[in-house]
Amino acid sequence: MLEELQEIVEERKRNPTPDSYTAKLLYHEKGEDKVLEKFGEEAVELILACKNKDKESIVYEAADLLYHFVVLLSKFDVKVEEVYDELRRRKK
Template identity: 35%
Template sequence: MDTLARLERTIAERRSAADEGSYVASLQARGLPVMARKLGEEGVETVIAALSGSREDLVGESADLLFHLLVLLAEKGVPFSDVLNELERREGTSGLAEKAARGA
């Protein structure tokens, strides 16, 4: 998890950088809808890599997906630790039971 924690800190630092020098700052300047759309694009690319790409494609797209998720979480003021805490809360619970409890 150290890598994700470092990445989260880097994203926080770059959110306040000049957008011409930072991809993160440029995403922030373009707004939440662009960040959300980019996360969706990366999710689709990850699915495509899983179905028809190489292992390396899947690894690369998964890294892109996690990066863009962290950017979106930062924009919404949600620390990644909150996501990890939710996963811990769900640990040991059947996915089917958890989904039923949410009414999904």
């Protein structure tokens, strides 16, 4: 699933359109700071949902965090598969 999401993000990175939220993040005037800021914001929102023990919000915010995680990886030219490879290496 994350690979599919990354394909979509990469497509929007290659072919940005004015109505694409992904492209707006990737090409924001603040540059990489905007992507980092959004990832941090989403992490805090997930933490708060967990603190509130609100399962519906946890699921929603976790999805937001995963999306912004993939955007962050894309901004820094890292593939999800590279993260999986690192996790596999740690498993040994």
